[in-house]
Amino acid sequence: MNEVVPSLPEVDHQRVVFSDGLMLDCGVTITPLTVAYRTYGTLNAARSNAVLVCHALTGDQYLAETQPLTGKPGWWEKVVGPGLPIDTDRFFVICANVLGGCMGSSGPREEMTDAEGRGLGRPWGIDFPSITIRDMVRAQKRLVEHLGIERLLAVVGGSMGGMQALQWAATYPEAVFACAPIATAAHHSAQNIAFHEVGRAAIHADPDWCGGAYWKEGRLPAQGLSVARMVAHITYLSESALTRKFGRRLQGAKALTFLEDVFAVESYLRHQGSTFIRRFDANSYLTITRAMDYFDLAADHGGDLSLAFQGTPTRFFVASFSSDWLFPTAESRAVTRALNRAAARVSFVELNSDKGHDAFLLDEPEFHAALGGFLRGAADAVGV
Amino acid sequence: MNEVVPSLPEVDHQRVVFSDGLMLDCGVTITPLTVAYRTYGTLNAARSNAVLVCHALTGDQYLAETQPLTGKPGWWEKVVGPGLPIDTDRFFVICANVLGGCMGSSGPREEMTDAEGRGLGRPWGIDFPSITIRDMVRAQKRLVEHLGIERLLAVVGGSMGGMQALQWAATYPEAVFACAPIATAAHHSAQNIAFHEVGRAAIHADPDWCGGAYWKEGRLPAQGLSVARMVAHITYLSESALTRKFGRRLQGAKALTFLEDVFAVESYLRHQGSTFIRRFDANSYLTITRAMDYFDLAADHGGDLSLAFQGTPTRFFVASFSSDWLFPTAESRAVTRALNRAAARVSFVELNSDKGHDAFLLDEPEFHAALGGFLRGAADAVGV
Numbered sequence: 209m210n211e212v213v214p215s216l217p218e219v220d221h222q223r224v225v226f227s228d229g230l231m232l233d234c235g236v237t238i239t240p241l242t243v244a245y246r247t248y249g250t251l252n253a254a255r256s257n258a259v260l261v262c263h264a265l266t267g268d269q270y271l272a273e274t275q276p277l278t279g280k281p282g283w284w285e286k287v288v289g290p291g292l293p294i295d296t297d298r299f300f301v302i303c304a305n306v307l308g309g310c311m312g313s314s315g316p317r318e319e320m321t322d323a324e325g326r327g328l329g330r331p332w333g334i335d336f337p338s339i340t341i342r343d344m345v346r347a348q349k350r351l352v353e354h355l356g357i358e359r360l361l362a363v364v365g366g367s368m369g370g371m372q373a374l375q376w377a378a379t380y381p382e383a384v385f386a387c388a389p390i391a392t393a394a395h396h397s398a399q400n401i402a403f404h405e406v407g408r409a410a411i412h413a414d415p416d417w418c419g420g421a422y423w424k425e426g427r428l429p430a431q432g433l434s435v436a437r438m439v440a441h442i443t444y445l446s447e448s449a450l451t452r453k454f455g456r457r458l459q460g461a462k463a464l465t466f467l468e469d470v471f472a473v474e475s476y477l478r479h480q481g482s483t484f485i486r487r488f489d490a491n492s493y494l495t496i497t498r499a500m501d502y503f504d505l506a507a508d509h510g511g512d513l514s515l516a517f518q519g520t521p522t523r524f525f526v527a528s529f530s531s532d533w534l535f536p537t538a539e540s541r542a543v544t545r546a547l548n549r550a551a552a553r554v555s556f557v558e559l560n561s562d563k564g565h566d567a568f569l570l571d572e573p574e575f576h577a578a579l580g581g582f583l584r585g586a587a588d589a590v591g592v
Numbered sequence: 593m594n595e596v597v598p599s600l601p602e603v604d605h606q607r608v609v610f611s612d613g614l615m616l617d618c619g620v621t622i623t624p625l626t627v628a629y630r631t632y633g634t635l636n637a638a639r640s641n642a643v644l645v646c647h648a649l650t651g652d653q654y655l656a657e658t659q660p661l662t663g664k665p666g667w668w669e670k671v672v673g674p675g676l677p678i679d680t681d682r683f684f685v686i687c688a689n690v691l692g693g694c695m696g697s698s699g700p701r702e703e704m705t706d707a708e709g710r711g712l713g714r715p716w717g718i719d720f721p722s723i724t725i726r727d728m729v730r731a732q733k734r735l736v737e738h739l740g741i742e743r744l745l746a747v748v749g750g751s752m753g754g755m756q757a758l759q760w761a762a763t764y765p766e767a768v769f770a771c772a773p774i775a776t777a778a779h780h781s782a783q784n785i786a787f788h789e790v791g792r793a794a795i796h797a798d799p800d801w802c803g804g805a806y807w808k809e810g811r812l813p814a815q816g817l818s819v820a821r822m823v824a825h826i827t828y829l830s831e832s833a834l835t836r837k838f839g840r841r842l843q844g845a846k847a848l849t850f851l852e853d854v855f856a857v858e859s860y861l862r863h864q865g866s867t868f869i870r871r872f873d874a875n876s877y878l879t880i881t882r883a884m885d886y887f888d889l890a891a892d893h894g895g896d897l898s899l900a901f902q903g904t905p906t907r908f909f910v911a912s913f914s915s916d917w918l919f920p921t922a923e924s925r926a927v928t929r930a931l932n933r934a935a936a937r938v939s940f941v942e943l944n945s946d947k948g949h950d951a952f953l954l955d956e957p958e959f960h961a962a963l964g965g966f967l968r969g970a971a972d973a974v975g976v
Contacts, residue, residue: 231812234850338850397835398857399826405858406823409865410794413815430929431797439790439823442783447917450782464886466618466722471885474789481793501855502848504840533831533917 215428216489219276221269221305221312222246224354226575227325228346230307230314236337239325244312245304248288249296250271251355257466257592258349258357261288262365264373265440265496266488268311269303272296277419277487286571291579298587299361308339308374308495309348314347316491317423330350333491334420341368341503343375345375346386349383359383362586364579366390366568367535368496369505374543377524378516386586388579390570391532393539394546395504395514400534403443405498407436411490433490434481441480444554446531446564506546520547523589524554525582528576529567555582599812600873603660604690605653605696606630610734611709614691614698615935619865620721623709627735628696631697632656633680635739641976642741643683643967644732645672646749646756649824649880650872652695653687656680661871670955682971683745690756691731692723692879698731701807702877717875718804725752725887729759733767746770746970748963750952751919752880755887758927761899761908762889770970772909772963775916775921775952778897779888784918787827788881791820795874804875817874818865824865830915830948890930897930904909904931906975907965908938911959913951939966 221244229239246269251258261271261284272288274281288294288301305313314319316336320328352360363384365373370392377387396404411417414432418425442450454473461469509515524547528540537558544556559575561567567576605628613623630653635642645655645668656672658665672678672685689697696702699721704712736744747768749757751829754776761771781789794803798816802809826834838857893899908931911923921942927941943959945951952959 232850262880275841275867340850395840397831398838398855399829399831401840401855402826402834402857402861403823405855405861406790406819409815409822410819413794413798413819415799429699431793434793435790435794438793439787442786442790444944445783447783447920450786455777455783456782456785456891464885466616466724469886471785471789473786477786478791478793502850502853507840536831553686571727 215426216310216317216425216487217277219312222429223312223477224351226350229325230343230350232343233340234338237319237366238314238337239322239323241346241347241350242312242314242318243304245269245302245351246271246273248526249299251357252302252592255357255591256359256361257299257587258352258355258360259294259301259362259364260295260352260360260376261301261303262348262363262369263303263306264365264367265500266484268309269305271303272301275487277485286470287576287579292581294364295580298541298592299583302352302355304351305347306344306496308336308344308492308499310489310492316495317489328456331423333423334494336491338496340373341375341499342379344499345372345379348372348376349380352383359385360432361590361592362386362388362583363390364390365392367392367565368500371500373443374505377520377522381520381522384522386523386525386582388527388582389543390579391529391535391565393471393535394543396501396508401501404437405502408440408494408497410435410439411494417554418488422490423450428537429490430485433485433488433577434495436493437484438477438481438538441477443534444564444566445532446560446562447459448531449549449559449564452562513542514549517547520550522552523586524552526554526556526565527578528558529561529565529575530558530565531562532567535567598691599807599810600694600701601661602807603696604874607696608735608738613709614727614731614734616721616727617724618722621707622698622721623705623707625734626696626698626702626732627688628656629653629686629735630655630917632685633683635684635741638928640743640745640974641683641740641971642736642739642744643678643685643746643748644736644744644760645678645685646732646747646753647690648749648753649884650868651753652693652830653689654688654695656685659871662867667953670876671960671963677960678748678967679964682976683967686736686739688732688735690728690880692720692728692876692883694873694876699873700872700879704725715807717807718878720875723879723883725755725759725883726763728883729756729763732756732760733764736767743767743769745974746772746909746967747976748774748956749776750774751776751949755884758889761906765901765904765906768906768972770907770909770966772911772966773927774911774963775913775919775949777919778927780885780888781923785885787823790823792878792881794819794823795878800957801874806874812869812906813874814869817869817872817877819876821868822861825861827918828948828950830917830946832946833916833948836946841916897926898933901931901934904934904936906936907970908936909940909963910938910940911962912942913945913947913959914942914949915946916949918949
């Protein structure tokens with residue numbers, strides 16, 4: 209882990225800049241607001257076939273094409289494409305880098321600006337203001353309007369993307385015909401906050417973090433960010449998946465020698481940590497995990513989640529995975545119950561999988577069939 | 593977390609020194625072997641009333657008296673004492689600091705010695721050899737013999753203490769009349785190894801660890817050790833206990849301001865981290881977590897756990913806690929099934945508790961009653 213890590217390469221992302229900026233929940237206005245995004249498929253003449261996909265904590269807008277930093281396939285190439293569940297032959301798919309992210313949208317890595325939008329010649333770094341899931345959704349709404357779309361056919365997202373989908377339906381019900389929150393919850397639990405705090409503590413403890421000013425010192429808190437990724441990655445998998453994939457196998461040895469033995473699961477985790485630092489920014493990680501921790505849709509509505517959706521015209525598809533212990537099925541049931549209380553049109557499915565939280569990113573045919581069916585039904589209803 | 597942390601204070605522990613040393617599983621002989629220990633109650637004339645309690649990863653020998661570094665009550669004062677489940681009016685209770693520990697037994701903090709047992713004027717540090725749970729048990733066996741005890745009435749332990757209890761029964765069946773492995777498993781799972789590896793990575797990443805030679809530099813890897821404790825601590829609790837104790841409450845504020853907000857669960861975790869560094873040694877943490885990871889009693893017996901206990905004369909009491917996800921009930925069931933296959937006398941109970949793995953340390957009357965009953969039954973059978 210002591211190798212030299214260069215700063216993240218610059219990428220010429222596709223962006224739109226809103227010079228009037230965005231007022232955040234914390235009271236600060238970011239001027240201008242920049243949103244980096246990608247689209248797939250073609251917007252129809254009625255502008256009625258747009259599907260917004262919201263990405264998770266460490267995701268990005270490159271959901272169905274090569275990720276420019278890693279050179280790896282997009283994170284949802286199994287789901288988004290011609291003939292796939294989110295069918296780009298039929299739908300116009302939009303995905304934006306979240307506010308606070310590190311792939312081109314306004315965030316800690318972008319140039320800091322003053323209240324008049326003048327560049328200050330340095331990145332925001334740790335001075336980037338606190339943001340919320342609602343702020344992320346507000347920024348996406350600006351993009352959607354910019355693209356000339358009044359109502360989205362659907363908003364779809366897993367994990368933190370599901371939080372955004374729920375927030376979209378709560379904040380802009382008339383702009384969301386269908387909503388698919390997947391492997392998510394209407395609030396972040398105490399345990400989830402605790403795991404995030406471990407990751408943040410590891411970043412804060414890295415002397416190369418430099419109190420957030422590593423950009424100034426030409427350093428990167430690689431080891432702290434790596435530890436943060438390692439602990440998070442455990443929560444993305446299930447115990448049974450870890451046992452199935454690794455068990456107690458040793459890396460490069462057949463029997464314990466009690467000397468330099470390394471278990472395969474350790475080697476895998478270290479690899480996860482060391483590759484993550486080549487594609488993610490530590491201050492973005494701090495900013496976005498914080499936004500997730502803040503998320504509590506019921507609290508925003510007097511403690512009753514159903515009030516977030518009262519009289520909603522949106523139809524919902526709620527999905528969870530049986531072995532997901534980060535966003536367990538009980539959380540999806542709670543969302544479904546609240547939607548039922550709000551007399552919303554909602555279907556809920558718990559999908560059997562031993563792959564844990566990560567299942568929403570993996571090859572899960574039953575999930576893909578259910579999501580595809582929901583979207584086809586919505587498209588048929590709208591006449592797309 | 594940037595406060596100055598002194599090195600751990602020296603304590604004049606009660607110890608026994610075996611000048612002939614101990615040959616370890618890794619092939620190295622530690623000379624001499626030092627075992628620090630405490631006893632409670634009185635050994636009877638027949639030397640038949642001795643109960644050995646084995647402590648967990650970060651426990652110590654001060655189970656029923658004030659811990660000398662923290663000034664806090666012993667970790668099992670609710671269980672060990674006059675009239676308590678491990679009744680010191682009836683039993684002679686022994687507890688030894690594990691080999692590799694940092695409370696006086698041979699371990700990374702103690703003076704390094706050469707093959708002839710000559711002190712080298714520096715601590716072992718990272719040069720302390722790899723140890724196993726079996727090595728810990730071998731060291732305890734020397735202590736028990738030193739105390740003139742041929743057969744223990746019982747060996748009792750939770751978590752890593754339960755691993756030692758199982759190893760005792762497997763290695764020295766004639767020396768263990770009764771065995772109570774609690775909240776434990778016969779091997780460390782892939783997920784548990786993964787969590788340990790996160791803690792070790794955090795320690796390794798701390799520049800104050802100095803490649804293990806922090807003792808030489810007058811430094812302590814306080815931040816790395818603190819992060820290791822934080823992540824471990826989450827695994828000791830259940831999600832429901834975290835929700836019940838902290839939920840989404842804020843520390844020192846009533847409503848989110850999105851500025852300097854800290855959730856109560858974060859404040860609690862940070863406190864756990866910052867107090868731990870005042871009582872535990874980082875190199876000991878590395879050594880002992882490794883020993884736990886190595887533990888696999890079935891693998892030591894050709895893959896069949898029942899072969900570890902074939903023909904055993906020992907009676908067993910296996911206990912798990914319903915909300916323990918670090919050592920889930922399934923692991924205790926597997927131990928019980930193996931004991932049944934070995935035709936051992938065994939009772940198993942899953943105790944209802946929402947307190948997670950830590951329940952074995954807490955006020956759990958049903959557990960205390962069951963353990964007390966098991967020990968009384970054993971004592972009656974032996975005629976103590």
